[in-house]
Amino acid sequence: MSAQATILQVENIATRFRTQDGVVHAVNGISFELKEGELLGVVGESGSGKSVTMMSLLKLLPMPPAEIVSGKANFEGQDLIPLNTNQLRKIRGGKIGFIFQDPMTSLNPVLTIGYQLGEPMREHLGMSRREARKRSAELLELVGIPMAENRLNDFPHQFSGGMRQRVMIAIALACDPKVLIADEPTTALDVTIQAQILDIVKRLRKELGMAIIWITHDLGVVAGLADRVAVMYGGFIVEEAPVDELYANPKHPYTQGLLKTLPNLKGERSKRLESIIGQPPDLLGKPESCPFAPRCTQTLERCLKENPSLINRGNNHKVACWWNHES
Ligand SMILES: Nc1ncnc2c1ncn2[C@@H]1O[C@H](COP(=O)(O)OP(=O)(O)OP(=O)(O)O)[C@@H](O)[C@H]1O
Numbered sequence: 001m002s003a004q005a006t007i008l009q010v011e012n013i014a015t016r017f018r019t020q021d022g023v024v025h026a027v028n029g030i031s032f033e034l035k036e037g038e039l040l041g042v043v044g045e046s047g048s049g050k051s052v053t054m055m056s057l058l059k060l061l062p063m064p065p066a067e068i069v070s071g072k073a074n075f076e077g078q079d080l081i082p083l084n085t086n087q088l089r090k091i092r093g094g095k096i097g098f099i100f101q102d103p104m105t106s107l108n109p110v111l112t113i114g115y116q117l118g119e120p121m122r123e124h125l126g127m128s129r130r131e132a133r134k135r136s137a138e139l140l141e142l143v144g145i146p147m148a149e150n151r152l153n154d155f156p157h158q159f160s161g162g163m164r165q166r167v168m169i170a171i172a173l174a175c176d177p178k179v180l181i182a183d184e185p186t187t188a189l190d191v192t193i194q195a196q197i198l199d200i201v202k203r204l205r206k207e208l209g210m211a212i213i214w215i216t217h218d219l220g221v222v223a224g225l226a227d228r229v230a231v232m233y234g235g236f237i238v239e240e241a242p243v244d245e246l247y248a249n250p251k252h253p254y255t256q257g258l259l260k261t262l263p264n265l266k267g268e269r270s271k272r273l274e275s276i277i278g279q280p281p282d283l284l285g286k287p288e289s290c291p292f293a294p295r296c297t298q299t300l301e302r303c304l305k306e307n308p309s310l311i312n313r314g315n316n317h318k319v320a321c322w323w324n325h326e327s
Pocket residue numbers: 017019024026044045046047048049050051052053062065066101186217283
């Protein structure tokens with residue numbers, strides 16, 4: 001894609017949780033940017049901080065125990081981080097749409113689908129009840145729900161899991177967002193439904209032209225979808241590059257390991273990330289060494305003493321690894 005304006009600039013976000021067992025260092029200083037119309041894929045194994053990073057931007061975490069200890073998130077010239085809930089409500093579901101991992105907890109079981117779709121349009125776009133209803137039906141059609149008008153009075157439990165996910169997409173798109181944050185469900189849906197959802201997102205992206213952050217466990221999905229990919233590990237971005245560059249020339253041993261577990265990028269079968277040997281990092285300690293060092297096959301002495309920062313090695317390819325810093 002050609003050079004576009006930056007729509008979201010995230011700098012040094014760090015989020016912790018105070019728990020009975022101690023402080024969980026979930027996100028440890030993450031920076032990234034999103035260009036207009038771009039699709040950024042975010043991959044990383046379970047617990048790597050993908051959801052907490054994005055939820056920090058919109059303050060969708062329970063605080064306490066969560067605490068955003070540093071960072072900025074510039075969206076259209078405004079830093080989101082200092083905003084209070086009321087101010088954020090004007091942006092959430094409006095200019096920034098989001099789809100969460102679990103559609104069951106995100107839809108309100110006692111409100112009709114029509115209400116849940118129409119409400120953000122009435123609030124953010126000032127539509128009348130009638131206008132919102134008409135647009136709601138259009139949106140349901142857009143995401144492939146048949147007989148949409150007849151479904152507006154139905155409640156979430158009257159929809160299948162895949163249909164609920166489509167409804168979630170429709171809600172996220174209701175106000176024509178500039179940015180869509182989609183946290184892909186990893187267990188709730190079967191592969192066929194995920195594929196359908198992906199097709200919808202690809203199509204809508206072309207039609208609506210918003211920028212998207214797509215969170216997934218699945219490197220195969222990212223290969224077919226993203227312009228750029230950020231790989232997360234232990235609450236850090238450890239590598240980030242344009243998608244073709246990342247797949248052709250992975251620099252971080254973690255990414256290299258991930259790609260080795262992937263049988264065929266274009267194939268039907270794509271593996272999940274859990275297949276790398278070793279335990280996920282302990283987030284209770286303050287991260288002072290490379291988080292991947294205990295699982296890395298190429299550990300240097302320096303890796304155990306100092307955490308490498310994310311450095312641009314050319315071609316917009318950034319990596320946080322002492323091997324790459326020193327070579
Ligand atoms: N409310 C909470 N209290 C304590 N720790 C939490 C809380 N929410 C998240 N965490 C911790 O923060 C870390 C990052 O979690 P996060 O949900 O961002 O992971 P993820 O990359 O989205 O994983 P998944 O792929 O499974 O969705 C994890 O160690 C998790 O246990």
